[in-house]
Amino acid sequence: MFRHMAITFLLSQLYCQAKQNRWMRYFTGFNRVALALGFLPSGYVKIAGERFTSLSNNHPMGHYLEALFHTGYYYTFIGVAQMTAAILLLIPRTALLGAMLYFPIILNICILSFSVRFDGSLVSSPLMVLANLYLLCWDYDRLKGILLPDPRTVLVNRSKGVSNEFPLAFFGGGLITVVTVGFTVLNLFDMKPYNTLNDCQQNCRDSRNPAACAEFCDCIHQQGQPLNRCLDAYNRAVAAQPNGTWVAPRK
Incomplete structure (x- = not known):
């Protein structure tokens, strides 16, 4: 029990330090905007009833997207969900709801990209999943009541001012993660169909x-x-x- 409390206290401290850091707030805003920009164009195309890509129907992803295009209002529904998630991400009060809606959609896209080895989102989709997970972690204080409904949860004082210290370790680790994911994904498959x-x-x-x-x-x-x-x-x-x-x- 004491070990659990100690770990919870340490994580709470680290979390609060991150929330009070100006650079982490900038990074959070960047992720929200970047993810929103990733869904707004693709969502609009679906709502407008246009084809999402010019891939040949013979391509594995082309097979899927062509079939998806012919599903009628289901195709439109996906576009509405994407645009809704993007807009919610851009509004501070609804950013958490946007991240929660965004996650299952981008996770599905990521798994689809790997299953058909689609170059177009083979690298970007797992990075978007990681960015989405970061945003969910950023709002941990609002999610912990659902994830950890434990009355013994340690609360840490968050009344301190905003810190301007640059979180070098975090951004260094983030850069290593991006490079590692990109390198791993690009060398994961011996054969890929490519786009053409x-x-x-x-x-x-x-x-x-x-x-x-x-x-x-x-x-x-x-x-x-x-x-x-x-x-x-x-x-x-x-x-x-x-x-x-x-x-x-x-x-």
């Missing part, structure tokens, strides 16, 4: 098996086959010819 056939084929020059890679690009962008089927064919070709020569995979 030309982009995909250019990547084949550095592939373990250029011919198999070219077949993969054709499988995606010309034949419109599912991503997993094209990946399976590519992996079989690479595994069958470890010396780099290539035999066309079975159809």
